[in-house]
Amino acid sequence: EVQLVESGGGLVQPGRSLRLSCEASGFTFDDYAVHWVRQTPGKGLEWVSGISWNSASLDYAEPVKGRFTISRDNAKNSLYLQMNNLRAEDTALYYCAKDTHYGLGSYFDGWGQGTLVTVSS
Amino acid sequence: DIQITQSPSTLSASVGDRVTITCRASQSISSWLAWYQQRPGKAPRVLIYKASNLENGVPSRFIGSGSGTEFTLTISGLQPDDFATYFCLHYNSYVYTFGQGTKLDIK
Numbered sequence: 001e002v003q004l005v006e007s008g009g010g011l012v013q014p015g016r017s018l019r020l021s022c023e024a025s026g027f028t029f030d031d032y033a034v035h036w037v038r039q040t041p042g043k044g045l046e047w048v049s050g051i052s053w054n055s056a057s058l059d060y061a062e063p064v065k066g067r068f069t070i071s072r073d074n075a076k077n078s079l080y081l082q083m084n085n086l087r088a089e090d091t092a093l094y095y096c097a098k099d100t101h102y103g104l105g106s107y108f109d110g111w112g113q114g115t116l117v118t119v120s121s
Numbered sequence: 122d123i124q125i126t127q128s129p130s131t132l133s134a135s136v137g138d139r140v141t142i143t144c145r146a147s148q149s150i151s152s153w154l155a156w157y158q159q160r161p162g163k164a165p166r167v168l169i170y171k172a173s174n175l176e177n178g179v180p181s182r183f184i185g186s187g188s189g190t191e192f193t194l195t196i197s198g199l200q201p202d203d204f205a206t207y208f209c210l211h212y213n214s215y216v217y218t219f220g221q222g223t224k225l226d227i228k
Contacts, residue, residue: 004164035217045208047217059215095164105214107155109176111164 002026002110004096009115012086020115022079022096027110030054030074033099035108036081038092038117048094049081053102063089086119093117123147125211127220133228139197142223144209146190153213156185156194159222160205168207169194196225 008020020036035050049060049070058070069082079096094117098110124147134140144154152172157165167176169185172192184195196203204227209220 037217044221045210045219047219050215050217100170105212105216107167107170107210107212108165109167109170111166113162113164 002098004098004110004112006094006096006112006115009094009117011118011120013121014087014119016086017082017084018086018117020081020083020094020117022112024077024079024096024098027098029077032102033057033104033106034072034079035097035099035104036070036079037095037097037108037111038090039095039114040092046092050099050104051079052104057104059104083117086117088119091117091119123150123211123216123218125209125218125220127209127223129223130221131224131226133226134199135228136199136201138199139195140199140225141196142194142207142209142225144187144192144194144211144220146192146211149189150211150213152188153211154185154187154192155210155212156183157208157210158203158205159208160202165208199225 003025006022033052036048051070067085071080093114095114096112097108100106100109126145154172156169159165168183173185182197206224208222211218
């Protein structure tokens with residue numbers, strides 16, 4: 001069974017940084033692309049970033065380009081999201097999600113429970 | 122950018138009912154659409170992929186249909202566990218767009 005466990009969320013001031021982590025188990029992590037998706041009560045679900053199995057392909061949603069960096073460590077079965085220059089509008093529940101393909105562009109067949117990021121002074 | 126409009130935002134029904142949720146795309150997306158169920162405090166669960174394909178382990182009362190710009194998720198014979206939030210996802214070549222979600226509650 002696919003298991004994804006996010007961590008690293010918390011309360012942070014605007015302009016500061018935060019690093020999210022996602023530990024994967026129950027599947028061969030380095031066979032699949034993985035993503036970050038965020039959810040807010042007002043805007044719903046929004047894809048944030050994705051990374052292919054070998055880190056060769058990365059992509060970001062426009063609102064986070066230049067501020068967020070996605071990475072993975074296949075030896076540790078882990079996905080990361082470095083979030084810099086955080087803004088109030090980045091406040092959300094952040095999910096880690098597993099792609100059904102090794103590259104980007106397919107649907108997600110596994111999700112974590114999410115980690116909450118709150119950006120506020 | 123492709124926009125996905127999901128309706129209704131809320132839906133009230135009873136156990137045993139049949140309900141339909143719709144997602145409309147602002148332009149043709151072929152069949153690149155998935156449907157998810159999310160219970161409160163739980164991770165989303167995929168039900169349908171590529172518009173009409175049932176994910177392994179999902180009951181056959183969940184039926185996806187459509188192509189191009191209009192897609193529907195029909196749930197027949199509602200069970201108590203089905204009262205949850207449902208959302209669609211358009212996916213294709215680095216594009217991921219979610220519908221706004223439909224909360225299905227008990228009438």
